[in-house]
Amino acid sequence: MKYENVRLEAIQCSLPQEVVTSDELEARLAPLYDRLKLPYGRLELMTGIKERRLWARGRLPGDESVETVDKLLRTAEIDREKIGAFVHASVCRDYQEPATACDVHRRLGISQDAIVFDVSNACLGLLTGAIQIANMIELGQIEAGVVVGTETSRALTETTVDELNSNLTLTRKTIKDAFASLTIGSGSAALLLTNARLSKTGNRFRGAVVRANTNRADLCRSQVDVTAGGRSDGQTMKTDSETLLREGVAVAARAFRDFVPQFADSPDAIDRIFCHQVGKAHQKALFDALGLDVAKNFATLPYLGNTGSVALPTALALGVEAGFVKPGDKVGLFGIGSGINVVLAAVDWETTLPPAEPIPAETLERFLEINRS
Numbered sequence: 001m002k003y004e005n006v007r008l009e010a011i012q013c014s015l016p017q018e019v020v021t022s023d024e025l026e027a028r029l030a031p032l033y034d035r036l037k038l039p040y041g042r043l044e045l046m047t048g049i050k051e052r053r054l055w056a057r058g059r060l061p062g063d064e065s066v067e068t069v070d071k072l073l074r075t076a077e078i079d080r081e082k083i084g085a086f087v088h089a090s091v092c093r094d095y096q097e098p099a100t101a102c103d104v105h106r107r108l109g110i111s112q113d114a115i116v117f118d119v120s121n122a123c124l125g126l127l128t129g130a131i132q133i134a135n136m137i138e139l140g141q142i143e144a145g146v147v148v149g150t151e152t153s154r155a156l157t158e159t160t161v162d163e164l165n166s167n168l169t170l171t172r173k174t175i176k177d178a179f180a181s182l183t184i185g186s187g188s189a190a191l192l193l194t195n196a197r198l199s200k201t202g203n204r205f206r207g208a209v210v211r212a213n214t215n216r217a218d219l220c221r222s223q224v225d226v227t228a229g230g231r232s233d234g235q236t237m238k239t240d241s242e243t244l245l246r247e248g249v250a251v252a253a254r255a256f257r258d259f260v261p262q263f264a265d266s267p268d269a270i271d272r273i274f275c276h277q278v279g280k281a282h283q284k285a286l287f288d289a290l291g292l293d294v295a296k297n298f299a300t301l302p303y304l305g306n307t308g309s310v311a312l313p314t315a316l317a318l319g320v321e322a323g324f325v326k327p328g329d330k331v332g333l334f335g336i337g338s339g340i341n342v343v344l345a346a347v348d349w350e351t352t353l354p355p356a357e358p359i360p361a362e363t364l365e366r367f368l369e370i371n372r373s
Contacts (some may be wrong), residue, residue, distance in 0.1 A: 005196050006137045011190070014068045014071070015187060020053070035168070049306075054186050057154065064152075065150045082143050083144050088148055089119040089121070091120070091122060099116065114145075124341050143195050151308040153186045157182070160181040176241070191313055205346075208345040208346070209259045211251050220238070221238050246285075270292070272330075276306075278336075299370055329349045
């Protein structure tokens, strides 16, 4: 997929206030750790995650999405009547029906002429939504579109901790399937795409390469249904993390062989990279397989954990505001999601709009610090 007329006009993220460290999470798991004689500190050691964040109890994904999109549109100073497509694309949503996008759209006062729908594609939801919007812009059907998502991990985290502590049949081997659930964090992110005529930035969304290996759709299975109480009985996620890492990187490598000839003169020509954030082992395996310099990557994992579909756009929003991306940079957006699906997208960066609500300087400095090391 290649685009001539699509611009990535603005990007915004929102971060929860409540922080849960890996040490605190392991303290909650003391019954399991003590019974199986597991060494404390292993969660951070194995994943590289120091902490993750949680939304306030009872907050729905749509509540946070409204705030994130409002900041996005105020940053871009765009007429809300010009938004021709509005997509909500996170794993988490408010209800089974109607689409979460409907209520968020209503509360934001966006044009009633817009096409409004949800997209579900695991950790690739927002990238998938962006591609759908880009297609409509390139075809001349709309002038601009917004894709937003909010992931909330409180219910999954609490259910996982309860299950691990109470199920006395679990062994060191059988707890592995639940390990990925302890890496999940919460967050919200949104992107505004426009046609070239409407753009103030000139950030060209050049296109994307997609690849899949649905023969391995069994490697991560989640039954998460976020409800008004912030928790629902039976929320679980089982992940074969080691196999998913290996198979996911293999699909990404196949996609990258097609990506470079279309969107870069060589791998070295890619200046900045923003990836889905899973774990330090995954990052190393991916960059080794693609032959890329990890210094070009902007990591958020140590302080946010794996925030699902909003992980990559959140990293982009933080990196852009922190000055990690410069005018003229060739930017790669590399997403790998369970399914297995891979999206590798290319952006030529030109201008960053001043944010309507800047991210606190101390927050940006924390992320810059981990990307200097």
